[in-house]
Amino acid sequence: xxxxxxxxxxxxxxxxxxxxxxxxxxxxxxxxxxxxxxxxxxxxxxxxxxxxxxxxxxxxxxxxxxxxxxxxxxxxxxxxxxxxxxxxxxxxxxxxxxxxxxxxxxxxxxxxxxxxxxxxxxxxxxxxxxxxxxxxxxxxxxxxxxxxxxxxxxxxxxxxxxxxxxxxxxxxxxxxxxxxxxxxxxxxxxxxxxxxxxxxxxxxxxxxxxxxxxxxxxxxxxxxxxxxxxxxxxxxxxxxxxxxxxx
Ligand code: PGA
Numbered sequence: 001x002x003x004x005x006x007x008x009x010x011x012x013x014x015x016x017x018x019x020x021x022x023x024x025x026x027x028x029x030x031x032x033x034x035x036x037x038x039x040x041x042x043x044x045x046x047x048x049x050x051x052x053x054x055x056x057x058x059x060x061x062x063x064x065x066x067x068x069x070x071x072x073x074x075x076x077x078x079x080x081x082x083x084x085x086x087x088x089x090x091x092x093x094x095x096x097x098x099x100x101x102x103x104x105x106x107x108x109x110x111x112x113x114x115x116x117x118x119x120x121x122x123x124x125x126x127x128x129x130x131x132x133x134x135x136x137x138x139x140x141x142x143x144x145x146x147x148x149x150x151x152x153x154x155x156x157x158x159x160x161x162x163x164x165x166x167x168x169x170x171x172x173x174x175x176x177x178x179x180x181x182x183x184x185x186x187x188x189x190x191x192x193x194x195x196x197x198x199x200x201x202x203x204x205x206x207x208x209x210x211x212x213x214x215x216x217x218x219x220x221x222x223x224x225x226x227x228x229x230x231x232x233x234x235x236x237x238x239x240x241x242x243x244x245x246x247x
Pocket of ligand 1: 009165170208209210211229230231233
């Protein structure tokens with residue numbers, strides 16, 4: 001049985017006061033049976049890591065450098081994230097891939113660094129609207145997964161979390177139907193099973209893209225959906241907690 005994970009991706013929102021208020025409310029609230037994680041902006045990680053210390057709410061970062069240390073201005077290493085108390089780090093979010101040009105190779109290198117430091121990468125995969133309409137959803141998702149498998153091996157995904165996030169559903173209010181999401185989640189698990197049945201059975205595959213308290217239960221009821229990566233709805237404690245409670 002896979003334990004569900006509900007992770008909040010705060011992106012570049014809020015300020016220190018709103019971030020700490022959100023964490024206070026999440027800590028005080030009913031989080032149901034799910035494992036809960038928050039991924040604040042990097043500059044707030046140290047502060048929020050301190051607030052979460054000793055609680056069962058995990059800390060995650062939104063990205064990690066593909067190098068260990070050195071002259072990489074503006075980057076943050078996996079070891080630094082560990083020092084802030086991070087357990088998770090998002091890699092390959094579609095906003096990084098599309099707005100900042102991160103290639104499959106770069107995403108895989110970031111993934112490798114996270115693993116090496118003992119962080120759990122949350123690897124995001126997903127197709128654009130154009131790709132869905134062209135009928136190439138599966139080949140796009142397969143390509144994104146294969147890049148990581150080639151670099152880090154099939155086993156590596158057993159130490160990771162995968163997030164299927166159809167790009168057309170992120171921040172748009174257009175949510176994938178439970179059937180559409182399950183179809184891709186099932187495909188991801190089958191593809192992993194062809195490499196390693198144990199890894200496939202154990203890896204958690206989150207859905208992301210306009211998940212909210214109104215649609216979460218139906219999505220989370222699908223056989224291969226093991227939680228959610230929540231953007232907009234993770235910024236309101238009541239909504240985020242309601243999603244966690246629907247696990
Ligand atoms: P959304 O974002 O919930 O606002 O659609 C999800 C994500 O980008 O991880």
